Amino acid sequence: MWARWRSQLPVGIYLLVMLTFIYLPVIILVLFSFQHGVLPVPPFEGPSLEWYRKAFSNDRLMDALLNSVIIALSSSFGATILGFFAAYGMFKHTPVGASAVRFILMAPMTVSYLIIGLGLLIVFNFAGIGKSLLSVGIAHCVINLPICYAIIYSQFGGHLRNIDNAAHDLGASDIQTMIYVIIPVMAPPMLAAFLISATLSWDEFIIAFLLSSFDVTLPVMIFEMLRAGLTPEVNAAGTIVFAISVGLAFFAAVAILLRPERKS
């Protein structure tokens, strides 16, 4: 037992170092949001909720939080619906140049957010929408569509082909098949895609920064607060962002585990 424990020791140490490297900054951020003082730097001067009280009474910050929530939900909803249509279409039909279509669908994932943001900025100015929350929402829909498509498409297994055929065979139209059969069966991966998309939208900064003007999202607001000066209030806001991200990611994981039943 001891020998075995000893042989595992280097692995354990390695794991500990790795986890520390990844999570230490987050732990520091969270810890100093409870700082009883004016600077989020060591030493830790005892716990206090003072900065959270300040953050929650900061109207600009709360408006940004609400904006972020609205953009995350609406852009993810749009991306999930569009991703589902694309996945269902690619599952049912093999168009001429299917691999080209697949490439175009996935291409936005390979382009940096900065480039997409700049491109959209030019397009929105040209279209007269300009910098606004609407622009940010549409942009988040654009960047999350490939992810939603990939998640949903990966769950269109072979067993669904006969299920789709069976529904048509029993007299259902294309739309009836989609509403009564395919969407209910695909609900768990669609929920997972929605939640992952919402998580990504929630803490996306570059595009939101480029495309928003006076009304901003929470990450952009935090950036503005940082420019004004380092206070534990920024840590508090960051902790809120982090907590909500973790929550969304957790629900997404649960949704993926609830994926549609495979054929027995």
Add this chain to the structure above:
Amino acid sequence: MTAPVVELRGVAKEYGAVVAVDDISLEVQKGEFVVLLGPSGSGKTTLLSMLGGFTPPTRGQILIEGRDVTGKAPAQRPTVTVFQDYALFPHMTVRDNVAFGLAMRRVPKPQRHELAYAAITQVGLSDFSDRRIHQLSGGQRQRVALARAIVIEPAVLLLDEPLGALDVKIRRQMQHELHSLQRDLHATFIHVTHDQEEAMSLADRIVLLNEGRIEDAGPPERIYREPATVFAATFMGDTNIVRGTVSKAGGGRVAVETAVGTLDCKGSGEAGEAVCLSLRPEAIRCGKANGPDSVPLGTGRLGDFVFQGTFRRCHAVAGPDASVRLQMRLPPEIEIEPEAQTPIWIRSSDIVVLKEGQNDR
């Protein structure tokens, strides 16, 4: 004879250069239980899929109830397919699965539930109508798939290897139930399988397919006893194929020169023609020949005994230079020393003469 319920006219399906189904014409009568039998790649599933409307044929015409349905979608045909993987809707209860076809036909809810319940009862699942699909066993899922299909009273029920995923015992039971269900409904069933035993226990008529063509078609007993081709003889159960040359023909009988002697049997041919003879393992007997129509096969050395319950399988090595190896099925109570030399014989009426076909290797 009444008009056939299904009629295939020169139907073919090609995938590029690969011919899956090659110019098949077939008629199915109302109330008939037809089994499409063949090895994998024989085109049986493609043929069924074309009947169901899921695969468009490359050539030919498909008529159902006298109507040309060649270009029609599955929903516009009076057929329903029971899929190999059942394709049940996992998010619905048994009742909702069965009622789905009725709901799509806008049958009012109370009536829909009544009809669905009747179909569920017919397949013996009346206690399970509120269950979800994942709570059912394989055999039960199979029954739900059947109920979902029969509830809308299709003119033709298409079954794509529906018993393939079930274990032997349940498969036997389901074969029996399918058979009685078809009798009760007076419905037309077209069933695909690669299992010749299943085909024999279900079919009114077997359509034996090989490489996209019909090799033989007829009642199971006829195909087993008098197969049309070497392929039909070897696919329908075990058999021994002995090659030979016709030495004498006439009066509906032929004498065939083979390595195990000159065999005289029913059949036609010309002197000098090469033929194959099919000798079923259970028809070859050992010991002293008796009866006027017995044909001696020479002396065989018996070996490779395997007890199989209802019979004892063995091989007889016969002919000059021990060149012919015959499979035999002896009654299990017979005890024979391995390597024993014994005369073997067959009844003349158990020999089937087959022409050398182009599909025979």
